[in-house]
Amino acid sequence: MKFFLDTGNLEEIRTGAGWGIVDGVTTNPSLAGKEGMDYRDLIREIAKMVSGPISVETTTNDPKEMLAQAREYVTWSQNVVVKVPATAEGITAAMALRDLGIRTNVTLTFSVNQALVAAKAGAYFVSPFVGRLDDIGHDGMEVVRQAVQIFRTYGFKTQVLASSLRHPLHVTQAALAGADIATVPFKVMEQLFKHPLTESGQAKFLADWQKLQAELEKKKAKV
Numbered sequence: 001m002k003f004f005l006d007t008g009n010l011e012e013i014r015t016g017a018g019w020g021i022v023d024g025v026t027t028n029p030s031l032a033g034k035e036g037m038d039y040r041d042l043i044r045e046i047a048k049m050v051s052g053p054i055s056v057e058t059t060t061n062d063p064k065e066m067l068a069q070a071r072e073y074v075t076w077s078q079n080v081v082v083k084v085p086a087t088a089e090g091i092t093a094a095m096a097l098r099d100l101g102i103r104t105n106v107t108l109t110f111s112v113n114q115a116l117v118a119a120k121a122g123a124y125f126v127s128p129f130v131g132r133l134d135d136i137g138h139d140g141m142e143v144v145r146q147a148v149q150i151f152r153t154y155g156f157k158t159q160v161l162a163s164s165l166r167h168p169l170h171v172t173q174a175a176l177a178g179a180d181i182a183t184v185p186f187k188v189m190e191q192l193f194k195h196p197l198t199e200s201g202q203a204k205f206l207a208d209w210q211k212l213q214a215e216l217e218k219k220k221a222k223v
Contacts, residue, residue, distance in 0.1 A: 024052035
């Protein structure tokens with residue numbers, strides 16, 4: 001399973017890229033707006049740090065305007081994947097973009113039927129929003145599981161990108177569900193490294209090593 005960072009923060013992306021486990025980045029208007037940068041400049045800076053896909057979201061409900069924005073976005077970087085919503089208008093745009101050879105990520109997907117329609121439209125990614133479904137009492141991960149099963153049954157090439165993941169357990173569940181990609185906020189990706197026993201064990205190993213070195217230095221001083 002691939003890991004994407006769900007952020008528009010350049011420092012977070014720089015740090016994540018340094019870890020060597022970031023395969024791509026997803027952004028949206030809300031995340032991009034926090035950075036106070038021109039959208040194009042932000043995406044170009046991200047492309048300098050990440051070699052994988054960068055999802056860039058359209059900001060209109062009109063399919064023709066989505067197409068126009070998409071044509072502009074793909075000039076910013078060859079890594080760009082254009083995000084369109086899982087609406088009739090978004091799917092119409094996705095089909096047109098498929099014919100133009102432009103990759104799409106169908107976002108704001110909350111049902112298996114939306115994921116199925118996105119796959120039929122030739123989406124490169126489909127993004128089920130797990131956490132937001134959980135928030136209203138649904139099993140968000142079940143949409144991921146069912147989408148994976150359906151895509152495999154029918155041979156769809158669309159990749160399932162598990163989104164709106166709120167904690168490390170969501171990442172584990174997405175992997176068990178067979179998701180192709182998990183996109184997570186920086187704080188969640190950072191937590192993937194952490195376990196209290198790892199931290200306490202490493203602290204003890206280092207303390208014991210330092211103690212040994214101190215003892216060796218004392219022996220040398222006596223010689």
